[in-house]
Amino acid sequence: MSPAGSGPGRPDIGCDHPTFLSFRRTPLSDTPQGATAPEVILYSTAICPYCVAAKNFLKSKGRDWTEVRIDLDPAEREKMIARAKRTSVPQIFVGEVHVGGYDDMIALHRAGKLDALLAGETA
Numbered sequence: 001m002s003p004a005g006s007g008p009g010r011p012d013i014g015c016d017h018p019t020f021l022s023f024r025r026t027p028l029s030d031t032p033q034g035a036t037a038p039e040v041i042l043y044s045t046a047i048c049p050y051c052v053a054a055k056n057f058l059k060s061k062g063r064d065w066t067e068v069r070i071d072l073d074p075a076e077r078e079k080m081i082a083r084a085k086r087t088s089v090p091q092i093f094v095g096e097v098h099v100g101g102y103d104d105m106i107a108l109h110r111a112g113k114l115d116a117l118l119a120g121e122t123a
């Protein structure tokens, strides 16, 4: 059986990861929302399973985000590349901190470091 996300009948959209939604949903965290919580910026495009997975994950944590659609705005795409030094989406920033893509955000979560970052706590 071919993995989800690949194989006949699926368009090639430049994504190679088969398990976009494989993370365990965590309960809503008590990450503070408000003046001290830094803004989450998520650069995305319309057809991007990793972007969907990243947004689902943030939703599962009770966090909102500002989405910047780089497929609709070439100037924002240039800005994203300048900030992230990457062309793939999503690119996620928490305040001025570049988290990276979906995998990077999950790695940070698994390392137990994401909540503090989302809460605006400095290391």
Ligand SMILES: N[C@@H](CCC(=O)N[C@@H](CS)C(=O)NCC(=O)O)C(=O)O
Pocket: 013, 014, 015, 016, 047, 048, 049, 050, 051, 087, 088, 089, 090, 100, 101, 102, 103, 104
């Ligand atoms: N490991 C990256 C993969 C991101 C990825 O492959 N994104 C696709 C869209 S879903 C993409 O931007 N492909 C075009 C490119 O790499 O420039 C992540 O977890 O964010």
